[in-house]
Amino acid sequence: MNPSQKTGLKNKQAARPGSPIILMQGEYMNTAQTQATQDIHAFTEQARDAIYQAIFSRRDVRGQFLPTPVPDAVLSRILTAAHYAPSVGFMQPWNFVVVQSAAVKRRLHDAFALAHAEAADMFDGEKRSTYQRLKLEGILESPIGICITCDRERTGPVVIGRTHMKTMDLYSSVCAVQNLWLAARAEGLGVGWVSIFNQSALQDALAIPKRITPIAYLCVGYVSHFYAKPELESAGWLPRLPIEELVYFDQWGRHDEQQALIGHLRRDQAEAQKTANLALMQSR
Ligand SMILES: Cc1cc2nc3c(=O)[nH]c(=O)nc-3n(C[C@H](O)[C@H](O)[C@H](O)COP(=O)(O)O)c2cc1C
Numbered sequence: 001m002n003p004s005q006k007t008g009l010k011n012k013q014a015a016r017p018g019s020p021i022i023l024m025q026g027e028y029m030n031t032a033q034t035q036a037t038q039d040i041h042a043f044t045e046q047a048r049d050a051i052y053q054a055i056f057s058r059r060d061v062r063g064q065f066l067p068t069p070v071p072d073a074v075l076s077r078i079l080t081a082a083h084y085a086p087s088v089g090f091m092q093p094w095n096f097v098v099v100q101s102a103a104v105k106r107r108l109h110d111a112f113a114l115a116h117a118e119a120a121d122m123f124d125g126e127k128r129s130t131y132q133r134l135k136l137e138g139i140l141e142s143p144i145g146i147c148i149t150c151d152r153e154r155t156g157p158v159v160i161g162r163t164h165m166k167t168m169d170l171y172s173s174v175c176a177v178q179n180l181w182l183a184a185r186a187e188g189l190g191v192g193w194v195s196i197f198n199q200s201a202l203q204d205a206l207a208i209p210k211r212i213t214p215i216a217y218l219c220v221g222y223v224s225h226f227y228a229k230p231e232l233e234s235a236g237w238l239p240r241l242p243i244e245e246l247v248y249f250d251q252w253g254r255h256d257e258q259q260a261l262i263g264h265l266r267r268d269q270a271e272a273q274k275t276a277n278l279a280l281m282q283s284r
Pocket residue numbers: 058059060061062135136137192193194195196229230231232233
């Protein structure tokens with residue numbers, strides 16, 4: 001068959017939400033079918049809104065953890081969401097160390113306290129006092145800790161997609177972190193990423209072998225409330241950057257105010273904040 005003849009599906013399928021068109025190998029779609037397929041593949045408006053709500057109202061949580069236990073069924077869902085993250089060459093380089101022991105948490109907190117004091121010395125003047133006032137972890141208060149790691153040798157030395165940029169495995173584990181973080185938000189769970197550790201102290205506290213890289217220590221638990229803005233933004237540490245200043249066209253550093261996209265970006269950033277504000281009001 002020549003390509004011009006491949007204009008229709010052999011098995012005609014209705015364009016209904018939730019019933020995707022499945023193409024057999026060698027089949028092509030006509031224009032109407034392409035449009036119908038775009039509609040079909042998009043989530044319903046409600047489902048789409050839910051995804052964006054999770055993204056815009058996700059927060060790094062430090063101080064609002066409740067002692068309420070996290071049911072295994074919920075923990076299992078967010079860990080499974082993490083495991084479905086993309087990974088370079090499908091390496092799946094992650095492991096998840098679930099921390100429940102008070103003694104282990106205490107050790108982690110000691111390690112944090114040491115690194116936190118060292119970190120304070122790295123800032124000058126006003127910034128140092130502000131830094132010292134910030135709460136930057138919830139290790140003891142959160143019922144669960146999860147350390148997400150990266151096994152850089154999991155599938156041998158040559159990995160599809162990591163042949164030239166060797167850090168891609170690390171980024172894969174970070175994708176797992178983000179999946180978990182968003183799924184947790186949808187479950188009503190707060191997550192706080194704690195990175196203020198000497199790496200060896202973190203590894204020792206969790207008996208993580210030297211060949212494994214710890215990526216994130218996450219404090220996880222139900223919370224009294226979520227803030228609408230990052231705590232560092234509210235504390236005046238840094239503002240959220242305007243997205244339109246971060247988008248370049250074709251070449252690094254090239255802005256183009258004439259692009260219609262710029263107006264969309266401005267509006268969407270404002271809408272994103274409204275979504276976060278609304279989520280905060282609803283959670284009160
Ligand atoms: C790689 C990484 C490390 C982080 N480490 C810490 C940390 O050690 N302590 C902390 O309080 N927040 C930490 N955070 C959270 C950020 O401060 C937070 O994401 C940022 O201020 C934006 O706030 P939001 O997550 O609420 O939007 C970390 C976030 C990332 C992505």
